[in-house]
Amino acid sequence: MTTAPMNDPEAITDLLMSRIIDGEASPADHDRFEHMAAAEPTLWRQLALRQVDSVQLRDAVTDATRRAAAVDLPSRRVIPRMSWPLALSGWAAVLIALVSWGLVTMTEQRMIEPAAEPERASFRFTPEEHLSQYLSAPYVLGDMAPVVVDVKPVSDGRVAVHFVRRIEEIVFLDPFAELPVDADGQLTRDPKALRDREPAVPFRAPS
Amino acid sequence: MAQQQGTDERVIERARGGDRRAQQELWRAHRRWVAAIVLAHRPRSIEVDDLMQEVAVKLVSRIDSLRDPAAFRPWLRQIILNVCRGAARSHRPQLHLADDSRTDHGQLEPGRAAAPPAADLSARETLGRQEAAERLLEQALTLPPEYREPLLLRCMRSLTYQQISIILDLPVTTVETRLARARRMLREEIDEQIISEGCA
Numbered sequence: 284m285t286t287a288p289m290n291d292p293e294a295i296t297d298l299l300m301s302r303i304i305d306g307e308a309s310p311a312d313h314d315r316f317e318h319m320a321a322a323e324p325t326l327w328r329q330l331a332l333r334q335v336d337s338v339q340l341r342d343a344v345t346d347a348t349r350r351a352a353a354v355d356l357p358s359r360r361v362i363p364r365m366s367w368p369l370a371l372s373g374w375a376a377v378l379i380a381l382v383s384w385g386l387v388t389m390t391e392q393r394m395i396e397p398a399a400e401p402e403r404a405s406f407r408f409t410p411e412e413h414l415s416q417y418l419s420a421p422y423v424l425g426d427m428a429p430v431v432v433d434v435k436p437v438s439d440g441r442v443a444v445h446f447v448r449r450i451e452e453i454v455f456l457d458p459f460a461e462l463p464v465d466a467d468g469q470l471t472r473d474p475k476a477l478r479d480r481e482p483a484v485p486f487r488a489p490s
Numbered sequence: 491m492a493q494q495q496g497t498d499e500r501v502i503e504r505a506r507g508g509d510r511r512a513q514q515e516l517w518r519a520h521r522r523w524v525a526a527i528v529l530a531h532r533p534r535s536i537e538v539d540d541l542m543q544e545v546a547v548k549l550v551s552r553i554d555s556l557r558d559p560a561a562f563r564p565w566l567r568q569i570i571l572n573v574c575r576g577a578a579r580s581h582r583p584q585l586h587l588a589d590d591s592r593t594d595h596g597q598l599e600p601g602r603a604a605a606p607p608a609a610d611l612s613a614r615e616t617l618g619r620q621e622a623a624e625r626l627l628e629q630a631l632t633l634p635p636e637y638r639e640p641l642l643l644r645c646m647r648s649l650t651y652q653q654i655s656i657i658l659d660l661p662v663t664t665v666e667t668r669l670a671r672a673r674r675m676l677r678e679e680i681d682e683q684i685i686s687e688g689c690a
Contacts, residue, residue: 293674294667294670294671297670297671297673297674298666298667298670300670300673301666301669301670301673302666304673305644305651305669307651329677332677333673333677336626336673336676336677336680337673339619339622339623339626340623340626340627340630340641340645340676341645341647342619342623343623343624343626343627344526344529344627344642344645344646345645346620346623346624347529347538347627348522348525348526348528348529348538350538350539351521351525351528351529351537351538351539351542352521352522352525354521354525354539354542354543354546355514355517355518355546356513356514356517356546356547356549356550357543357546357547357550427536427540427580428576428577428580430543430544430547431547432547434551
């Protein structure tokens with residue numbers, strides 16, 4: 284085992300106690316600690332307290348990571364990350380395709396029905412606008428950072444980026460009503476099924 | 491240890507080549523300490539398993555960029571730190587996931603039963619121990635990162651000082667010193683808390 288700093292008695296005591304707690308102390312470490320504790324008996328109490336701390340902390344960490352330590356790899360295959368020039372070229376291709384599509388569409392629309400175009404365009408939401416509309420619902424508390432789960436080139440030269448969006452919502456249920464459960468008897472995870480059970484009163488945000 | 495490292499390196503080589511089984515094996519062999527590091531560095535309002543999933547995805551998608559299989563642990567730790575930093579940057583502070591069985595209104599969450607008022611002594615003792623353990627973890631999470639990280643890793647019972655030193659890319663002596671110091675700091679925090687609660 285390694286040597287303790289010889290010039291700091293407090294550091295030496297800490298180190299010896301730590302080794303004893305971890306079961307890493309040598310016989311010489313034990314002898315040394317017992318010798319120190321003979322002169323300063325409160326060291327035994329200190330050791331006992333730190334041992335209890337160590338056991339409790341281990342239990343708490345085990346509890347806090349139990350579910351996380353069972354997380355498996357994603358079931359879908361994840362394509363290895365591409366080099367950045369390839370990735371950028373993919374994004375550029377997507378951008379060019381979108382811009383080209385937009386230009387062609389606008390030109391065609393203008394040629395076919397020039398008068399109706401401005402009005403129709405104002406009703407065409409982008410995905411972000413749709414999401415923004417959804418996020419403004421009173422039961423939505425917010426959204427979390429999207430997670431990219433897959434990036435892969437597709438046959439036409441573009442790159443498909445798969446990502447998951449996570450939205451936090453809230454539902455208030457009547458505590459005396461029967462709660463919707465799934466086949467396993469657990470509270471359902473289907474937001475719609477939960478929201479259908481919401482009492483028909485105007486939504487009231489938590490104060 | 492050396493034998494374990496050799497086995498690890500062979501698995502890493504296969505994982506880098508896209509072998510799905512090897513990737514799975516590698517992840518399962520290391521995910522417990524990964525969870526401890528996530529716990530040490532995550533933003534407090536984000537669940538550990540959410541970040542674990544992100545780390546798992548990044549492990550698989552970036553394993554080909556690992557040049558030296560012997561440096562796998564510090565490489566994976568760097569991924570974890572980046573995921574936690576990214577989560578902290580993009581996290582909206584107003585979002586708080588409930589970690590208590592009671593809501594802000596004092597109502598019980600669906601599916602959880604209220605404890606009977608005359609709960610027996612052993613149940614209360616268990617609850618008391620759990621609460622004490624949770625409070626201790628809360629205290630440990632307030633330690634500076636360089637101390638809390640080895641402390642939480644050591645809570646993963648199978649990790650030796652040497653394995654922790656490899657993960658953290660630090661000499662064993664430094665790991666030992668930090669662990670010893672972390673335990674002292676933690677005990678001092680608890681003592682101070684007991685004194686302040688006694689005064690209140």
